[in-house]
Amino acid sequence: MDYSEIFSSSQALLEAIGRADRLTREVHGDSVSLERAIFLSWWCDRGNCSFCYMSTQKKRISDKMRARRRVSSIFAEAELLRRVGWKVAFISGGYGAYTIEEIRDVTRTIFEITGAPTWLNVGVLSGSEMELFGGEIVGVTGSVETLAMNIREKICPGKPLEPITDMFGGAADLGLERAMTLILGLGEGAADLPVLIDFIREHAISKITVYSLNPHDGTPYADSPPPPSLYQAGVVAALRLEFPRLRIVAGTWIDQLPNIGVVCLAGANGITKYPLLKMFGNRFGEKVEAEIKAAGRQVKGTFTDKSRLNGELKADVPNRKEVEAALERYIQRINRRSEKQA
Numbered sequence: 001m002d003y004s005e006i007f008s009s010s011q012a013l014l015e016a017i018g019r020a021d022r023l024t025r026e027v028h029g030d031s032v033s034l035e036r037a038i039f040l041s042w043w044c045d046r047g048n049c050s051f052c053y054m055s056t057q058k059k060r061i062s063d064k065m066r067a068r069r070r071v072s073s074i075f076a077e078a079e080l081l082r083r084v085g086w087k088v089a090f091i092s093g094g095y096g097a098y099t100i101e102e103i104r105d106v107t108r109t110i111f112e113i114t115g116a117p118t119w120l121n122v123g124v125l126s127g128s129e130m131e132l133f134g135g136e137i138v139g140v141t142g143s144v145e146t147l148a149m150n151i152r153e154k155i156c157p158g159k160p161l162e163p164i165t166d167m168f169g170g171a172a173d174l175g176l177e178r179a180m181t182l183i184l185g186l187g188e189g190a191a192d193l194p195v196l197i198d199f200i201r202e203h204a205i206s207k208i209t210v211y212s213l214n215p216h217d218g219t220p221y222a223d224s225p226p227p228p229s230l231y232q233a234g235v236v237a238a239l240r241l242e243f244p245r246l247r248i249v250a251g252t253w254i255d256q257l258p259n260i261g262v263v264c265l266a267g268a269n270g271i272t273k274y275p276l277l278k279m280f281g282n283r284f285g286e287k288v289e290a291e292i293k294a295a296g297r298q299v300k301g302t303f304t305d306k307s308r309l310n311g312e313l314k315a316d317v318p319n320r321k322e323v324e325a326a327l328e329r330y331i332q333r334i335n336r337r338s339e340k341q342a
């Protein structure tokens with residue numbers, strides 16, 4: 001199918017979203033999960049992707065070790081996600097912030113906390129690095145970001161595609177799944193869809209996260225608007241129609257919440273990129289759930305039920321007391337924010 005057809009008229013777009021909706025329900029059922037990436041650090045060795053918040057931070061960070069998060073707060077966040085029923089979208093470190101052994105140890109503890117294997121999104125890994133991991137991961141994520149080849153090199157000068165595809169090859173040899181990230185609104189368009197579709201097929205990608213651009217201050221995109229919600233929905237619908245089993249996660253930002261309903265209709269299995277602590281239990285979290293429900297989907301996990309924040313940390317975590325203290329601080333922040341808005 002020529003997917004640029006989807007964008008030829010509003011009628012074609014609505015018709016494609018309708019077909020994608022039916023197909024999604026048939027293959028995946030009617031639930032949509034809430035997901036959140038766990039960041040290990042605010043440091044990235046590359047630090048030169050033109051859309052990325054981290055690219056604005058690199059010159060401000062003189063000591064990369066100090067930009068690493070405390071592991072106690074990482075584990076507290078994982079426990080919080082378990083309590084509220086969210087998935088860990090992936091573990092993300094920024095290039096060069098941790099050794100691979102450190103990433104493995106943190107990932108194992110996160111697995112013990114959540115009980116679910118997760119994805120790595122920590123840069124390009126060699127075969128021997130991937131071999132260090134076992135059942136705590138599903139697979140590896142390539143930060144592809146865009147497959148509009150005329151702009152990719154300029155936007156991501158430190159992330160050529162070949163090492164990413166080499167990693168996918170190594171992951172396939174080890175029986176690991178492959179995921180990718182894509183950002184819409186960087187200057188690509190519907191004409192780039194065929195390359196994306198070929199790429200997903202060639203590398204047997206089983207999960208894709210489709211973000212819409214979040215224009216960060218200090219980047220060349222600071223004054224760019226995020227792409228239209230219906231463009232993101234159209235891309236998601238095209239991917240759903242082409243790949244019925246693909247897991248599609250859609251990401252937008254707190255100021256783009258009305259995108260959620262339509263991307264769910266278009267075939268998203270999960271949504272991500274929302275600041276948990278700012279939005280949980282208040283009108284923003286309520287809006288997310290309302291959008292998902294308005295699309296005829298069930299919310300997997302909760303963005304509103306504050307009783308779920310309380311619980312017992314069952315996993316055997318290092319520095320337990322510090323993890324419990326960090327959890328307490330997170331919960332207090334959520335409660336303070338939602339009381340302010342009550």
Ligand code: SF4
Pocket residue numbers: 044045046047048049052053054055094095143159
């Ligand atoms: S490699 Fe990733 S974290 Fe680093 S600047 Fe690029 S997008 Fe940001």
